[in-house]
Amino acid sequence: MITEDVLKDIFKPRILKWRTSITKVEPNKLTTRGYLQEDLIGNISFAEMIHLLIKGELPSKNEAQMLGAVLVSFCDHGVTPPSTQTARIMASTGSPLHACIAGGLLAFGKNHAGAIEHAMKTLQDGIKRTEDDINRIAEEIVSHFLKNNEKICGFGHRYHNEDPRAPRLIELAKKYGCFGKHSELATVIEDLLFEKKGIRMNIDGANGAILSDMGFNWTVGSGMFMIGRLPGILAHVNEENTRESPFRKFFEIDEIYYDGV
Template sequence: MNIPYEKAFDLLAQVKAWWTTRIIDIRPGVIRIKGRPIETLIGNVGYAQMVWLMLRDDEPTPAQLALLEAALVAAVDHGPQAPSISIARMSVTCGVPLNAAMASAINVLDGVHGGAGEQCLQLYKDALAKAATQPLEQALDAALAEFTAAHGKMIPGFGHRFHPVDPRSVRLLALVDDAQRHGVVAGRHAEVGRLIERTLERRTGKQLPMNIDGATAVIYGELGFEPALARGLFILSRSVGILAHAWEQKQQGGRIKGPLPPALGYTYAGKH
């Protein structure tokens, strides 16, 4: 098939424009991330800084990177009872390789299991946006009313099934407070999070302290990340735990392990 030169040139331009990226430039012998040669990054940039570089266009300070790294470290694992972790382990016993086990686990990190950080950060941001024209307490009440009307009464990021007080959150919030004292962050997301704690306690009569999702949402918000990225960053973090458990299960062996030992059975609710 003969294509006129002019048309071929136009088609080539269309092909080159099909994918457009400001993230990476690859040519023979050249790899640049955001304009920085990869060989200057290797050995000089840590993982948290690389995550920032890939997702953002601004340059982080060491103190900002320390907060980001703390959040990534805090959420790596929460035991084999966490659905994503148990799925990874069960997948390995079904004979799949590590990549398939990890993919199976990551696929369930959606709105219910894995999405609380994103939802919580959006709630913080909604409250702060309303606080531009009214007192924070009123802004939060309005944001909570809108959230519960749309999603139900459970507020993501607060309370925990296992921990009366989530030890991860305590440490993360202490780091945020220290960063605020040193002018690294403004502390507004932390202020909203703590106000939600007090509001929920007043409304329910129960203490529902901030959990890991609420605390990491504070950090991601203070650092200027968008809510959707809060879920992506959580998945990056939890992937470490998923990989570790999948690998451990591979070493332990086992064949077609279900969620419970067979002797425990299950409840049949159909017709006899």
């Protein structure tokens, strides 16, 4: 018989456009990845929450420490990053906070925050090919890039020849048991690149390797960078708004070179 329930069931796929496995929302009850939110609040760290949201499960204590360190390391690089510059320029035009921060993130192109994603993909593809001969994979990767005269994402930095964050992160990965195959591969690549070109691992190489060893897919790599960097961008927008004149000129006319007709 065509009851109300039968009809509802027939049209369910049409009605239910949205499905999710992240958080169940019921009146007065929020359950995220199987945990009541009021049980998570105050009992786990923000880094653990991030792990739960992205990976779907809580990290071990060591993993939580490691992820916290990774997130801290993304914090800020002054006003040199294009994302920070654009967020501040937007703030100066009087755009609201959320638009400035969104604007900062739009400058996270493949040459900027995209680097960690690319580093993770290179390392994960390498380890997928073989876990047994990391030296060979490292040599293949390095010669492939050198032959094509390309930069290997995760190595070298335009402002530092020894990025101080990378060795600290690798040291912590060893301490917290997060130094696995991907980190080993990154380290061997660094040795080859340093020998051949004097280039060292940078923060993207270190964090990309560690996150890979912690089981994060390369597709969320630049997302992890965004999580870690957003507070710094907020601090800059706040600094622009509180210390600088609104709509200040970033250039005078004579600082621009016109070379058209």
